[in-house]
Amino acid sequence: MGREIQQCLASITDEQRKVYDVVMDAVTNDSGVMFFLYGHGGTGKTFLWKTLSAAVRSNGEIVINVASSGIASLLLPDGRTAHSRFGLPINVHESSTCSISQQSPQAELLIRDDKPFGGKVVVLGDDFRQILPVVLKASRQDIVHATINSSALWNFCRVMKLTKNMRLQSYNDGEASIEIPDDMLIGDSEDPFRDLLEFVYPDLLSNMYDRDYFQRRAILAPTNECVESLNDHLMSLLPGEEKVYMSSDSMCRDEHTTEDNAEIYSTEFLNTIRCSGVLSHVLRIKVGAPVMLIRNIDQARGLCN
Structure with a gap:
């Protein structure tokens, strides 16, 4: 203390x-x-x-x-x-x-x-x-x-x-106060997607176990599709075997759900839904990949928001 x-x-x-x-x-x-x-x-x-x-x-x-x-x-x-x-x-x-x-x-x-x-x-x-x-x-x-x-x-x-x-004070005083070089402007690079990742996460493999490295960096994306593309590309750079986990989607069985709705909204269709607040059907992770939880799973073991 x-x-x-x-x-x-x-x-x-x-x-x-x-x-x-x-x-x-x-x-x-x-x-x-x-x-x-x-x-x-x-x-x-x-x-x-x-x-x-x-x-x-x-x-x-x-x-x-x-x-x-x-x-x-x-x-x-x-x-x-x-x-x-x-x-x-x-x-x-x-x-x-x-x-x-x-x-x-x-x-x-x-x-x-x-x-x-x-x-x-x-x-x-x-x-x-x-x-x-x-x-x-x-x-x-x-x-x-x-x-x-x-x-x-x-x-x-x-x-x-x-x-x-x-x-704002820590932003002005700390290392986050950096200027983006001219060649990072949108439209000025042949591969802005790759350049953006290398700019925000330089020497990723050398720093992937450094907690401060990820706490000081973030990419704001306008859509969930952009987020998935960024995550998939960064995950592909990490060593090790990729583990794939899939959701279990189904219609709620209540008085408002008919058998016809269950047939129309099949599991395959539910798996394709991409909207705010709905998790992606497929989760790809590797050992050592940083994960941010958005809900409390087991607080005693540190698995919490």
């Missing part, structure tokens, strides 16, 4: 450092302050939470990292969803209660006195501009009333802001 906090503090911005100092002062003095960190995407909210988490843990304190969704919880050390950590029901209404028994270890961890959040230092964070709460058939007034700053707890909250985009 000591090494991690030093690495984080070496990359922290002046704006984030001010927030860090204020929160850590509240933790050190056990003042039980409630903070709300407001900033749009890319300003480093998650990075700051990781930094605070490492700093508090290095002092032997307990940190509870809670996110609104399963995918967001994976970005935090030992992250858990709010429903899991606080025992919240999936469908929340006015008479909902948390399923935490009074004598349980979870209650001992969370509840200390009658102050908001048991008197613990709490750091909330979000971007008000991203999404409003969903209230069915509600008026503007009802939606505004459901927002977090209409909560009774908001009066106890100290709001802090982040405005500088960390991603």
